[in-house]
Amino acid sequence: MVARRLLLVGEGNFSFAAALSEVQGPGTSLIATCPQEATALAGDLVFQENLRRLREQGAEVRFGVDCTQLADAFAADGWKFDCIYFNFPHCGRKAGVAKNRELLARFFQRGFLETNSSHPVRTINEKLIAKLSKTFSLQRLKCPAPLLPEKGCDSDIAWSSDSPSASFWIVPQKEKIPHSELLAGETACDMEDFLVSFSRLCLQRDPEWNGKLETQKRIQSPAKFHLRPSLLVYAQDVIQGPYFLPGSLHILSGPVFRKCLISPFMLPAFHETLFIHGFNKKMSDSCLQLFLEHLKCSLQGLLTQRLPDGPELSSSLTFKPQKNKKDYMICVKPHNFGPDEIVGLVIGSVITSVTSHLYKDLDFVFASxxxxxxxxxxxxxxxxxxxxxxxxxxxxxxIPGKVEPFKTFSLYPPSYVHDVSFWLDEEIGFDEVEFHTVARAVSQDMITSIQLLNRFQHPQTGRVSLCYRLTYQTCDRALSHQQAVMIQNRFRNEIQQSLHVTVR
Known part of the structure; x- marks a missing residue:
């Protein structure tokens, strides 16, 4: 019989755990956990009886386990579980919907950057930070929650033309959600101005995408929240926070989210590291150049290292100046890797045109x-x-700390091509980024490519029709033709409802 490992989190009086333990066959290991300490349940007779039943079955019981920190709780014994049970997730009797949603979000969030993680995202982050630590003193800060609320009903934020379709907006139901806890413990008074100044830089599309830019829009969303598109939105809070030290390199790392076109190198969710450095204005030029040189050397060193028993995946890295000649986009031209049409991948940004009312004698540089x-x-x-x-x-x-060549699982994964044509609604218009976002959501990221095949305008009615070609393929398992057809049919129905187009 195959051994199974089961984990139960968020148990109350362990009634479910006790019942489950008595119906499991031999070879099953069960750990039941709860957030309370044992002393808090000592007077509960039902708990005492369930605890006895669990121990009779050889189950393990652990107290004081935070379900959102399971990786830390089981780091020592390295447990991997076949199944994790979380019955009726709830923060407590007086907890509102917002807190329960946050609990679930933190429970399901995958901790690529956690201390015990061997994920390559953490490995590359630690290598980059280690290189910079040879020159700068570091201050590593805890990243806030992934939701950044808007401020007040009269908050009117001007965004760049990319922003309305680049952010994932959320409308809470009925209950008002309190402001997210930021690093300084309070909302920065100039947060709106900060968002405006950086939205164009951190949310712009990659250079190789040549779509038309729409006219600038203004969004008034008193009841809306959006997932952070960059950690840059926290930079001013770091500067104004109690842990800021001039001269040190402050570091934030965490996941960020954005809507984007479907492409192997356009990521709707990714992990970002933000470096914040404040230095004396009298030494501004030398300090800035020192930071830029070391950041560039550190990144270039990672990109040109030779993989053991593999080819050298060298890449040319440049800091591309922006129109103000103060800020930069970090661009990489990969050699012998990826499609030939990739002119340059934007892997980050550097912002030097920043000042602070709190530290008038300092200049700042942000690097993402x-x-x-x-x-x-x-x-x-x-x-x-x-x-x-x-x-x-x-x-x-x-393996933690090591870089070895990656070998794909499947050399010839099956792919399927389907076309979709539809008439546009002239009054509503058409947002191509939203079209790709719907495709990504419906297919659960099983669409690898979307190409515009044809744009037709009816000579008599003037109506415009678009035809797109979609390629379906998975990265870790075989996709069947029937599955691709089912997804295509769902997608046709969804774009009619969400984008108000008429499928032909």
Whole structure:
């Protein structure tokens, strides 16, 4: 009989755990946990009886276990579980919907950057930080929660033309959600201005995408929240926070989210590291150049290292100046890797045009790095989707601290091509990024390519029709033709409802 390992989290009086333990066959290991300490349940007779039943069955019981920190709780014994039970997730009787949603989000969030993680995203992050630590003193800060609320009902934020379709917006139901806890413990008074100043830089599309830019829009969303598109939105809070030290390199690392076109090198969710450095204005030029040189050398060193028993995946890295000649995009041209049409991948940004009312004698530089793209370039991973797989063939490939050539699981994964044509609604218009976002959501990232085949305008009615070609393929398992057809049919129905188009 195959041994099974079961984990129960968030147990109350352990009634479910006790019942489950008595119906499991031999060879099953069961651990039941609860967030309370044993002393808090000592007076509960039902708990005492269930505890006796569990121990009679050889089950293990652990107290004070935070279900959102399971990796830390089981780091010492390295347990891997076949099944994890979390019955009726709830923060407590007085907890509202917002807190329960946050609990679930933190429970399901995968901790690529956690201390015990062997994921390549963490490995590359630690290597980059270690290189910079040879020159700068470091202050590593805890990243806030992934939701960044808007401020007040009268908050009117001007965004760049890319922003309305680049952010994942959320509308809470009925209950008002309190402001997310930021690093400084309070909302920065100039947060709106900060978002405006950086939205154009951190949310712009990659240079090789040549779509038309729409006119600038303004969004008024008193009841809306959005997933952070970059850790840059926390930079001012770091500067104004109690742990800021001039001269030190402050580091934030965490996942960020954005809507984007479907492409092997465009990531809707990825991990970002943000470096924040404040230095004396009198030494501004020398301090800035020192930081830029070391950041460039550190990144270039990671990109040009020779993989053991593998080819040298060298890449040319440049800091491309922006129009203000103060800020930069970090661009990489990969050699012998990826499609030939890739002119340059934007793996980050550097912002030097920053001042602070709190530290008038300091200048600042912010540097943001896309860790997932960096991992793909260093290890030669051709598809971002595989970074998020649960497949042990991928996870077991990586050893903490080491870089070895990545070998794909399937040499010839099946792919299927389907076309879709539809008439546009002239009044509503058409957002191509939203079209790709719907395709990604419906297919659960099983669409690898979307190409515009034809744009037709009816000579009499003037109506416009678009025809797109979709390619279906998975990165970690075989996709059947029937599955691709089912997804295509769902996609046709969804774009009619979400985008208000008429399928032909």
């Amino acid at each position: 790095v896309n860790l997932d793209l960096l991992v793909m370039l260093v290890w030669g991973i051709p598809d971002w989707r595989i970074l998020w797989t649960f497949d042990e063939r991928f996870l077991d490939h990586f």
